[in-house]
Amino acid sequence: MADEYDYDLFTIGAGSGGVRASRVAAAHGARVAVAEEYRVGGTCVIRGCVPKKMLVYGAHFAEDLVDAQHFGWTIEGKRFDWAALRDHVQNDVTRLEGLYGQTLGNHNVTIFAERATITGPHEITLASGKTVTAKTILVATGARPLVPTFPGSEHVITSNEAFHLEQLPRRILIAGGGYIANEFAGIFNEFGCKVTIANRSDTILRSYDASLRDRLLQISMVKGIGFLFNTEFESIEKQADGTLLVRLSGQEPCEYDAVMVATGRIPNTEGLGLETVGVELGKKGEILVDAFSKTSVDHIYAVGDVTDRVQLTPVAIREGQAFADSVFGPGEPYAVDHSCVPSAVFSHPPIAAVGMTESEARNTLGNIKVFQSDFRPMKNVVAGRNERSLYKMIVDAANDRIVGIHMIGPEAPEIMQAAAIAVKARLTKADFDATVAIHPTMAEELVLFK
The missing domain is CATH 3.50.50.60 (FAD/NAD(P)-binding domain)
Structure with missing residues (x-):
């Protein structure tokens, strides 16, 4: 590695993408430092998908406790304590924050708990006034909620x-x-x-x-x-x-x-000194990068929400991994494939999707087949809950390949993770038809489409 610099890699931002990139680069033998001005873990762990999913779990009990009576359970004296749930969630967030920091420490990554600014080529200045140099700089500062401006x-x-x-x-x-x-x-x-x-x-x-x-x-x-x-x-x-x-x-x-x-959310690029070294930004302030996460400046890279490519935690992690392997690993450089990324909305009930929507498929492919199952999950039937699930499969009529799967219903995101593999692997409707169903499940609807 480059001894003329203090570090081989300096990462600004210890969110999901920054932590993965730093850990992997260090595992490849790089001397790595990370600067994080708030808390290690970033949006997902501290104030995003992880604590939100914990609240989603808590919210589900509202209906589950009602439905339980239809399954023979007597529930007496039920009440909800928001403060108890809120504090339990924050305690677990603190636990996870510690684990993220421990992971970096175990890989000998230096952590600076302060803001960092790029002040020159290969140069970073910390809020304390300390200046360090790095052969490669990675910006992984994520994004923040957009608050519109109006009276009040x-x-x-x-x-x-x-x-x-x-x-x-x-x-x-x-x-x-x-x-x-x-x-x-x-x-x-x-x-x-x-x-x-x-x-x-x-x-x-x-x-x-x-x-x-x-x-x-x-x-x-x-x-x-x-x-x-x-x-x-x-x-x-x-x-x-x-x-x-x-x-x-x-x-x-x-x-x-x-x-x-x-x-909406906007990339955190203000005050990082990017203009000092000529890093090119987009119209929303996002850092523009190539397929390998390199910016317009050769030694500066960016991953995650700050690039505004696909604002999802697993995508940031993939980008961080690919960056570290490509720049510091022994193998050939490789890029992340941002196509066919599965996603979920943890609404009530949740939504999960992968691939093209029906409208996108019609506009792109023209001739498609649409298979749909509209049903009441067994649990809802027994509970007397008149809430229907909907599963939808989009197929390219020219070759029988599945180009999209869309679901709304209980546990849809859990089911979609496996289904997304099939779509990514370009499997066909015939492949699903040839798979024996697991009965009785909601997921069996995916192999029973007619």
Whole structure:
């Protein structure tokens, strides 16, 4: 490695992508340092998918305890303690943060718990004033919630603050139509809050198949979640009793106890000194990189949400792994394949998808076959819950290859992980047909499409 530098690799940001890249590079023999100004673990572990999924688990008990009575269980004196769940979740987040730090330490990665700025070619200056040099610099600073500017916008919260609420709001308005908005709408609704979603367009989850979007909207409304479409914030006024008077375009003013915005995320690139060394940014402030995560400056790379390619934790981890292997490993450089990435929305019920939607397939391939199963899961039947699941398979009619699978229903993300392998491997509908079903399961619907 390069002895003329203090480190072979200096990583700015200890989130999922930065931690993986640093650990793997160190395993390849590189001298590595990481700077993290907040907490090791990044958005996913500290204030994103991990604590959110814990809240999702907690929210499911609201319906499970009701359904249990139909299975012979008597539930007496049930009550929900938000503070207990909140604190348990934060304790586990702290535990995971320690494990991430321990992993880096076990690989002899130096951790600087402070902000780092690029101040010259191969040069990084820490908030303490210390200056170090590195042959390669990796930026993995992630993204943050976008808060629109309007009168009273200082009164809103984001997903960051939602994990730390002192108490649950009786009425909450959630702005946005993406996965974060719909996930927290389901969580707060199950905890007994009156939830309203306000969206500036007329579509929720626009990147997902229309059939799934429509089904989630229908189920959410039955559960009591309200929806306001084609509306934007005009103002928020905090009143004497602490409630928020919200004015939305085309709507009557309405009072809420909390307003949460989930209207997108923006890359964390400000104040990193990228302009000092000429790193090229995109229109949203994202770092522009090539297929190997290299920026416009040869010795500077970037992975994860800060590049705005695919804002998913597993993608950031893959990018970090590929970067470290390619730059510091003994093998040939390789790039991450960003096509056919599976995803999930942990709504109530959850959505999972991989590949093309029906609309995308028709526009791209022309001649397709669509197979669909619309059914009530056995558990819902016994519980008397009139909530239907929907599974959908998109097939290229020219070669029988499955190009998309879309699901909404209990445990859809768990089922989709295996199904996504089949789509990535370019298997055909005939391959699924030839597979014996596991009965009785919801997943068997995937091999019983007619």
